[in-house]
Amino acid sequence: MLNFHKSDQAPLVSLNNAGIRRNGRWLVRGVEFSIRRGEIVTLIGPNGSGKSTTAKAAIGVLKPDEGWVEKMPGLKVGYVPQKLAIDWTLPLTVERLMTLTGPLKGREIEEALQSTGIAHLARAEVQHLSGGEFQRALLARAIARKPDLLVLDEPVQGVDFSGEIALYDLIKSIRNRTGCGILLISHDLHVVMAETDTVICLNGHVCCRGTPQVVSQSPEYLKLFGSRAAKSLAVYSHDHDHTHLPDGRVLHTDGSITEHCHPDDGHHHGDHAHGDAHEHVHGPDCGCGYKSRLQGYDTKENGRV
Amino acid sequence: MFDDFFTRALIAGIGLAITVGPLGCFVIWRRMAYFGDTMAHSALLGVALSLLLDLNLMLSVFIVAAAVSLLLLLLQKRGALSTDALLGILSHSALSIGLVMVAFMTWVRIDLVGFLFGDILAVSEADIDLVWGGGILVLAAIVYLWRPLLASTVNPELAEAEGLQPERARLYFMLLMALVIAIAMKIVGILLITSLLIIPAATARRFATSPEIMAVLASVIGALAVTGGLFGSLHFDTPSGPSIVVAAMGLFVLSLLPFGRNRQAETAIHSTHGGHH
Secondary structure, eight states: OOOOOOOTTOOSSSEEEEEEEEEEEEEEEEEEEEEETOOEEEEETTTSSHHHHHHHTTTTSSOOOOEEEOOOOOEEEEEEOOOOOOOTSSBBBHHHHHHHSSSSOHHHHHHHHHHHOOOTTSSSSSGSSSSHHHHHHHHHHHHOOOOOEEEEETTTOOOHHHHHHHHHHHHHHHHHHOOEEEEOSOOSSSEHHHHHHEEEEEESEEEEOOOEEEEGGGGHHHHHHHHHHHHEEEEEOOOOEEEEOTOEEEETTTTTTEEESSSSSGGGGGOOOTTTGOOOOOTTTTOOHHHHHHHHHHHHHHHHO | OOOSHHHHHHHHHHHHHHHHHHHHHHHHHTOHHHHHHHHHHHHHHHHHHHHTTTTHHHHHHHHHHHHHHHHHHHHHHHTTTTTHHHHHHHHHHHHHHHHHHHOOOOTTOOOOOHHHOOGGGGGHHHHHHHHHHHHHHHHHHHHHHHHHHHHHHHHHHHHTTTTTTTHHHHHHHHHHHHHHHHHHHHHHOOOTTHHHHHHHHHHEEEHHHHESHHHHHHHHHHHHHHHHHHHHHHHTTHHHHHHHHHHHHHHHHHSHHHHHHHHHHHHHHHHHHHHTT
């Protein structure tokens, strides 16, 4: 395998203190991260935490109202949006879907469909596909154009557990083969793709970030997931020291309550200048809690696995 | 060459049908039927303004239709009312303001029915030039804009992320609609323009296997409807605009007959399940 992790490489895209505001409300604020070639960054967080908004800001669909986004000149993006409803009145086969945003050679289409395992569906109308087949078709479309950056917004939605593992394996092999950077949005708060280099947990801001714990090294998880799944999945343990209250305020570990959890809110974040927020990992002194929400997810999680 | 009024009507009508086919496909793919109606209704305001200010009729209709669609974009961005309600307000306001203005202008006599339902049998050779000239312009623009238009119909964010410009494509699309309405007004009339956009495209859906085929089929079916409608109107002595729409509807009903449906159902089964077994 090639070594893609060259630190001297310029990032494909980097967000610098980026914030998006809609109708007088910050959807997400103070987001800092960058993606390099060959790197996989996974965004997690509860519904409405700004994951899709952040991804859209990264690829230039949304312009940040605060901070800035830097893209490598000539960056080629492959995008799988979270929701895509194709009207029945539009006759569109899988094959035609592939060349939606740019021309491709017949061989490139075939290869992409082959690698996502839906070559036999090339002539099927997209409206007739099942949820999992449609996700694969969208993924095939995104990779066929050989992008520098692949942005996948919940690519495993509507896919069953073994299909999820197969898709993660596929994403991994795409990264290994093409060396593209990948921004992945996960619907799961705890289980992420094992190959993820950085996990960023969002809830209106970056709550915490880190690397996932590889499951295949832990016998308990091996038992829980099964050996095949354990190679593809990893567990991310959150490290928060603040709680998001139901009314949107934030309870910090020192007992104080603030309106938001943002450098500008006057809490201890205030001493960080925007510039060095890049190194700002939400450590024990940061107050962005969300454990109460996590507990809700834990029960769901246990039910599923 | 075209000294016979019926031949002129036929040539102008077919030219118009070929032009609106692909545009009509986008109207139904994007669920903009009511939007087309609104732009068409605003044409009467254009007529009134052209009489009042002594402007060229087509130019005036084009400007008003384009202005109404831009106004809609602005109101949509404010997001106070649903698009549905906004369209209802704009559509009937523009139509009514036009009617009121015409009523005030006691010094002009205008054939209101002609504007509302069209008067295809009165097309001149100059009109034919306009229909075909404008039609070629519209079709060339559609071909040029095809990829960004289609991609942003599927998903504007996807189109934007992958380097196409959906906002620009949308703007051009609205200008093309305004142009087509200005051209079509004389032939099928303000109240029936949308039907010529939608019905042939909806008929084409049954037989189309790709967006491109559907666009071409919509043009062909529209041309058939115009031909059938005009001959019917001559034979039964009925108004030409409504006759064309009735013919289009007849073709649509034909496309619903079981033979079409069975074939489609079979292909669907083959394409989705054939591969699994």
